[in-house]
Amino acid sequence: MKKAIDDISTSRLPDGGFALRPGGQYRPDATAWAIMSLRLCGFSADPLYPARARLAIGQDEDGRIAVAKDQPQAFWPTPLAILAWHGQAEFDEPRERAVRFLLNTTGRHFKRDKDSPIGHDPSIVGWPWTEATHSWVEPTSLSIAALSVTGHRAHERVGEGVRLLMDRQLSSGGWNCGNTTVFGTELAPTPESTGLALAAVSEAVNRQEVTHSIDYLMGRIKTLTTPLSLGWSVLGLAAWGERPRNANALIDRCLTMQDRYGSYDTSLISLMIFARKAEGGFIHAFS
Amino acid sequence: MSLLGFLQDSSRTSRRDLIFRMLPRGLFTLLSLPVLHACMRNEPPAQVFIAKVPRYNIEIRSAVVSGFRELGVRLEEIKGKTILLKPNLVETRSDAPHINTHPAVIRAAIEAFLNLGASKVMVAEGAGHCRDALRLLEEAGIAQVLKEDRIPFVDLNYDDVYAVLNAGGNSRLKSLTLPLTLRKVDWIVSMAKMKTHHWAGVTLSMKNLFGLMPGSFYGWPKNVLHHVGLENCILDINATVKPHFAIVDGIVGMEGDGPIMGPPKEAGVIVMGRNFPAVDATCTRIMGINPRNIPYLASASGKNGTIGEDRIQQRGETIISVKTDFALLDIIPAHKTLRSL
Numbered sequence: 257m258k259k260a261i262d263d264i265s266t267s268r269l270p271d272g273g274f275a276l277r278p279g280g281q282y283r284p285d286a287t288a289w290a291i292m293s294l295r296l297c298g299f300s301a302d303p304l305y306p307a308r309a310r311l312a313i314g315q316d317e318d319g320r321i322a323v324a325k326d327q328p329q330a331f332w333p334t335p336l337a338i339l340a341w342h343g344q345a346e347f348d349e350p351r352e353r354a355v356r357f358l359l360n361t362t363g364r365h366f367k368r369d370k371d372s373p374i375g376h377d378p379s380i381v382g383w384p385w386t387e388a389t390h391s392w393v394e395p396t397s398l399s400i401a402a403l404s405v406t407g408h409r410a411h412e413r414v415g416e417g418v419r420l421l422m423d424r425q426l427s428s429g430g431w432n433c434g435n436t437t438v439f440g441t442e443l444a445p446t447p448e449s450t451g452l453a454l455a456a457v458s459e460a461v462n463r464q465e466v467t468h469s470i471d472y473l474m475g476r477i478k479t480l481t482t483p484l485s486l487g488w489s490v491l492g493l494a495a496w497g498e499r500p501r502n503a504n505a506l507i508d509r510c511l512t513m514q515d516r517y518g519s520y521d522t523s524l525i526s527l528m529i530f531a532r533k534a535e536g537g538f539i540h541a542f543s
Numbered sequence: 544m545s546l547l548g549f550l551q552d553s554s555r556t557s558r559r560d561l562i563f564r565m566l567p568r569g570l571f572t573l574l575s576l577p578v579l580h581a582c583m584r585n586e587p588p589a590q591v592f593i594a595k596v597p598r599y600n601i602e603i604r605s606a607v608v609s610g611f612r613e614l615g616v617r618l619e620e621i622k623g624k625t626i627l628l629k630p631n632l633v634e635t636r637s638d639a640p641h642i643n644t645h646p647a648v649i650r651a652a653i654e655a656f657l658n659l660g661a662s663k664v665m666v667a668e669g670a671g672h673c674r675d676a677l678r679l680l681e682e683a684g685i686a687q688v689l690k691e692d693r694i695p696f697v698d699l700n701y702d703d704v705y706a707v708l709n710a711g712g713n714s715r716l717k718s719l720t721l722p723l724t725l726r727k728v729d730w731i732v733s734m735a736k737m738k739t740h741h742w743a744g745v746t747l748s749m750k751n752l753f754g755l756m757p758g759s760f761y762g763w764p765k766n767v768l769h770h771v772g773l774e775n776c777i778l779d780i781n782a783t784v785k786p787h788f789a790i791v792d793g794i795v796g797m798e799g800d801g802p803i804m805g806p807p808k809e810a811g812v813i814v815m816g817r818n819f820p821a822v823d824a825t826c827t828r829i830m831g832i833n834p835r836n837i838p839y840l841a842s843a844s845g846k847n848g849t850i851g852e853d854r855i856q857q858r859g860e861t862i863i864s865v866k867t868d869f870a871l872l873d874i875i876p877a878h879k880t881l882r883s884l
Contacts, residue, residue, distance in 0.1 A: 281703045285759075323759050324704070327720065329767075330760045364770070373741075373874075385762030389770050392763065394674070433672055433763045439741055439874055441804045444636055448675045482677035516690050517677045521701060 257532065260511060260525050261297060264290050267522045272306025273314075276521040284314055284321050288336035289526035296533035296541060301344055311337045312350045319350075319357030329387035332395045334358060335402035342405055342542055355406055358383065358399050359413055363391030375437030381413070382420035392434040393424050393449050397456035404459065405542040418460045421453050429468030430476075445469075447476050451488030455538040458495035470496055477506070483520055486510050487527035495537030507532045586849035589818030590614050591825040593860040596794050597811045603651035604658075607790065610815035611655065613858035616788075622660035624729035627697075628652055631736040631751050631792075632668045634803055635682035641795045641807040644734045646684040648792040648813065652734060653692050667724055669699030669754045671764040672803075676700065697724050700758035711779030713842070714771045719783050720760045731755075731786040733819070737796030737810055737826055739869055743773055744837045744877045745830065746802045747823040748789035749847070752780045774839040781819060781847050789822040790815050793829065798869035805870075812865050819843075824850035825857065831868030832881045 266278045267286065274286040291307050315321050320331040338354045341347035363384035368377060382391030383399040400417045408414060424434050430445025431453040437443065450473050454466060463470070473489050477500060480486040490503045500506065507528050514520055520528070534541035592613045594606035630644035649666065656664050666689060670676050676698040680686045689696055702722035709716050725731065735751035743750055753765055753776070761767045768776040791814040799805035810829060816822040820843040824834035834840045834850045844850040871878035 276701055276703075326706070327760055330762075332762075384766065385758075386760070386767055389762055389766035392766070394763070433674075435764075438804075439800055439872070441800055443803065444634060446634075446673050446675070447678075448673070480678065482675055482681060484675040485678045516686060517680070518695060523701075 257297065257529060260529050261294065263519070263525050264294070264522055264529075268307075269310075271310055271313075273310035274307065274522050276523065277519070281324075282310070282314075283522075284311055284323065284333040285336055286522035286526075287311055288333060288340035289523040289530075291340040292336075292541075293526035293529035293533070296530060305346075308341055308344060308347055311340060312347060315350050315354065319353035319355075320361075321354060330385070331357075331361070331387060332383075332385045332398070335383075335395075335398040338402040338406060339542060351406065355403065355408065358403060359408070359411065364388055365391065373439045374435065375442075376435065377423050380420040380423055381416045383417065390434075391420060393421060393431050393453055394433065396420055397452045400456040400460075401539050404539055409459065414460075418457055421457055422461065422465065425453070425466070425469060427468075429470075429472035431469065445472055447473060447480060447485040448488045450476075451485075451490070451492030452538075454492030455488070455495045458537060458539065463496065466496070470498060474498060474500075480506070481510060481513055482517065483510050483524040483528050487524070487531040490531040491534060491538040494531075494535060495539065499535060499537075504532055586845050586851055586854050588854050588856060589816060589821035589849050590856045590858055591814060591816040591818070591821050592858040593825065593829070593862070593865060594813045594815075595811055595860050595865060596813050599645050599647040599794055603647055603813070604654050606813050607651050607655040607815070608658075609859065610790070610813070611659070614816060616659075618659060621656060621730075623662045625663040625665070625727065626656045626661045626730045626732060627724065627728040628656075628664060628666045628732050628734050629751065629754060630666060630668060630685070630734045631738075631746070631754065631802075632670050632676070632679045632683060632685070634672055635679055639803075639807075640683070641797050642736070642803055643679070643683045643685075644736050644792045645794065646688045648790070648794070649685060649734060650688045650692065652732065652790055653688070653694055657692075665695045665697060665724075665728070667697040667699050667722070667755075669702075669722070669757055671753060671758070674700065674758065674763060697722070699724065699755060700763075702757055704757055704760065707783060709779050709783055710785075711775075711782030711846075713775035713778040713782075714768075716767075716771055716776070716779060719779065720757060721784065722755065722757050725755065725784065730788060731784060732788045732790060733786055735789065735791045736802075737791050737793030737808075737812075737814070737830065739798055739801035739805060739830075739871065739878065741800055741802075741872075741875045742769075742877055743777070743839065744881055745823070745827055745832060747826045748786075748791055748819045749777050749781050749823050749839065749843065752784060752786060753777070755780065755784060774842070777839045778842055778847060781843070786819060788815070788817055789819050791822060791826055793826065796830075796869065798830075799872055800875065808867070808869050810865065810867050810869075812860070818848040818855075820848035820850045821855045824852075825855060825862065827881075828852070828862045829866050831866060832871075833884060836881045836883060
């Protein structure tokens with residue numbers, strides 16, 4: 257883990273934020289992930305203060321945190337920033353503004369035509385990756401997690417978001433980016449979407465409702481060697497008490513695979529650290 | 544003959560020149576009428592190369608090098624240059640290797656470019672459906688090729704970016720946000736897969752460039768582009784990025800409910816060229832599809848290139864010798880009129 261922490265620090269910028277890679281542009285998603293993982297590693301508030309402050313500097317008036325200041329429509333890092341600020345009183349104001357933004361923001365939704373080729377219900381309200389587009393599984397899952405952690409688990413938007421996720425669950429188990437069937441054919445699940453969705457609904461639905469998805473991921477995780485899929489699979493299964501016994505070994509092996517795939521970016525290394533430390537799952541790590 | 548000699552030899556007299564010199568004057572005039580018509584539509588001629596490659600476990604590099612030679616790719620265009628290969632990397636299922644550009648074709652292109660003196664070759668993709676590009680790379684068999692050939696991979700979904708004016712002006716997007724890696728390379732090579740597509744009709748070298756657009760800014764599955772119009776965005780991306788070369792893997796493509804769920808279709812070809820609409824039009828003709836019935840190809844003709852059969856000089860194999868109809872589905876509206884003349 258020490259090397260992983262060192263690797264993250266190489267992407268730290270003079271202004272306190274983090275880039276995805278050394279020498280790269282500031283990225284709020286990388287910054288939030290670095291904060292979340294370093295907090296679990298025992299870093300206190302002081303050394304993380306500049307990074308949290310950098311996130312606040314990049315926040316828009318309406319509360320959103322966009323990937324880049326000049327591209328406000330790409331606001332999907334907002335829930336990550338909420339989680340990075342969580343528990344730090346100095347950042348209550350920007351965090352609450354970001355929460356209000358999420359509660360007041362939806363994707364683009366519409367009633368399904370009778371002869372529509374898509375299988376999911378597009379009228380259920382969730383969260384999109386970018387402004388004025390449809391809602392998808394991963395931004396909806398992250399928003400549910402951020403709102404649950406900050407005391408809004410009972411909010412109707414969270415309930416609606418959970419309903420969206422359950423509607424997008426594949427009948428054979430698992431989730432993908434958010435398409436169930438198209439022209440009558442069921443699409444395939446992906447481990448990264450499945451792990452994230454399982455983490456998001458872990459305190460909202462019964463196990464029977466996601467059994468197929470847990471089974472899918474328990475079978476799939478053995479084959480995974482890459483950080484995004486493995487990290488979210490570990491966190492998703494942990495949320496349901498199914499963290500594999502060899503999860504840490506899988507994560508350690510994955511970190512060594514940079515010899516094969518090239519250096520992982522800040523978010524991916526942070527996810528690996530987070531998955532290793534958060535043995536109770538994603539949301540539980542913030543309690 | 545060495546690869547270098549092979550190319551140098553090709554720069555003298557082309558097969559097309561020889562054929563045209565041998566044509567009787569009257570026949571030449573007759574042939575020239577549609578050419579003149581196309582010229583009036585502002586469609587410069589294009590060359591497209593077709594190679595028969597029946598399967599993946601044979602030597603493919605020579606087919607790529609033959610394509611370079613036939614298409615007049617000059618040594619000085621490659622030597623010392625940085626080449627970005629953009630495969631079609633969508634999803635991985637153990638029962639469906641035909642979803643993605645095959646690693647053997649990627650290896651052939653890597654080795655062909657390096658042997659011609661490219662200083663660096665990289666593979667880059669911004670996958671549209673899956674955020675885990677490394678898993679796709681691993682499970683598609685490409686990671687092993689890149690490791691053996693020491694080729695770097697760039698996940699374009701998470702690259703640093705720059706914004707440029709939308710040079711196409713077909714969609715309402717005023718500017719496009721592009722990966723910074725595009726500014727660091729000399730050649731952008733679209734290594735598409737020959738597939739039908741349930742929204743766009745077909746996905747070939749032009750549509751493949753959707754994967755250049757960073758998901759961090761456009762979402763997954765590139766929501767913004769779908770929202771403002773898939774076909775117009777294909778034209779805008781191509782007009783703005785101005786890609787350099789196309790290599791389409793049609794050895795085993797996909798028919799029916801492409802680009803993910805359709806069955807494999809053995810076409811046994813690699814199709815190459817510099818003019819993307821011409822390459823894609825040739826592919827569609829091989830697939831038994833009229834390119835003028837693909838809206839974005841019809842729109843591209845005269846703007847991004849040409850799709851006119853009379854304006855495309857076919858090199859290598861003829862279309863008729865490799866033509867094989869790709870199955871189309873009645874339930875898919877985008878497939879309905881693709882074959883009609």
